[in-house]
Amino acid sequence: MRAYDLIVVGGGLVGGAIAWGAARLGAAVALLDEGDVAFRAARGNFGLVWVQSKGAGNPAYAHWSRRSAELWPGLAAGLGGSVGLRQNGGFMFCLSEEELAARGEMVARMHNESGGIGTRMLDRAEVRAMVPAVGERVVGAAYCPADGHANPLLLLRELQAGLVGLGGDYWPGRTVDGISYDGGFSVSCGAERFVGKKIVIAAGLGSRRLAGLVGLSMPVSPLKGQILVTERVRPFLDYATHITRQTEEGGVMMGDSLEDVGFDVSSTHKVMSGIAARNLAVFPLLRDVNVVRTWAALRVMSPDGAPIYEESATCPGAYSATCHSGVTLAGVHALELAPGILRGVLPAGVAAFGSGRFAEGVRDVQAF
Ligand SMILES: Cc1cc2nc3c(=O)[nH]c(=O)nc-3n(C[C@H](O)[C@H](O)[C@H](O)COP(=O)(O)OP(=O)(O)OC[C@H]3O[C@@H](n4cnc5c(N)ncnc54)[C@H](O)[C@@H]3O)c2cc1C
Incomplete structure (x- = not known):
């Protein structure tokens, strides 16, 4: 049996970023990961740090994404090796006047809702000047200077290696099959047991089942x-x-x-x-x-595409963490969410991401 300040269940990009961010602050952290047999979004993704269209109709998500993009250079610098970050901005190309008009309306709407995240519309000449390789069919684009991209596999590796370098424990091949709560958390993986003062459920598609064990709802x-x-x-x-x-x-x-x-x-x-x-x-x-x-x-x-983060009301110290933009949000997960979890006070920006916003979430909680 091993005892930790924080146990993170799920060693994908979300769990990896939180575990690294907590270990960086001196916490004793265990990262338990089922491994290659599980569905793993972190190993199949595109690698965008993408802000410009995240959070249309959801200003909290737009600001959370924008904040993460701002933190990304610090995250990349804090990790041991290169993760291939290039953050020169991002384009959403339009192939007809209709597409350009629709994109322009969305950018204007997001600007009005969120106070602006820096996206602007470019005409064909401006696009050609920045990206000479675009073809004749491109009539314009939306451009956001905060956007970028990174190598997601290097990011995953550096988060896991960085955790170990900071004294944390990465436990691959561990399928969490039980969690009990008696003021702290006891986690079982077959015959093995891990004990933690706090726990984060960040098991991707495996979270739906595990969340119910600690009074959380993650209807992903x-x-x-x-x-x-x-x-x-x-x-x-x-x-x-x-x-x-x-x-x-x-x-x-x-x-x-x-x-x-x-x-x-x-x-x-x-x-x-x-x-x-x-x-x-x-x-x-x-x-x-x-x-x-x-x-x-x-x-x-999640049902509305935005992240889910919250602390369990029935098992305090248990937290949910999931999103469909684990590369983009790695900055906030490592540098704002992880410190908040250790403090026991989540960042103000995440109050909008509780599962209570889903009708399905309520049914899920009752099902467990
Ligand atoms: C095609 C595609 C393109 C994408 N493109 C982008 C992009 O450009 N930019 C971006 O920001 N995001 C992108 N994403 C999303 C990004 O990959 C995910 O947000 C991120 O990987 C989710 O991370 P996760 O850690 O929640 O889940 P996962 O990566 O799925 O990790 C979950 C982990 O939990 C473990 N696990 C599950 N059950 C258990 C259990 N019982 N016990 C222990 N461990 C368990 C699994 O082994 C797994 O390693 C893309 C995803 C896909 C599929």
């Missing part, structure tokens, strides 16, 4: 995304975009699909050709470039 569901990766090509894109990003190594990642198909992780020709066609319309130079890898992975989605 899978939402599939497919991604294509090309061979390496000469640098042509310095910025993040919502459908394309060129990695440090030169490969081009493409993808923005959303499919509500349960736990199916198959890649499909129909969706992949749609992703490729949109990318070709934006960047004709990709026409003769070979796709070398494809995959599908499952996002961890």
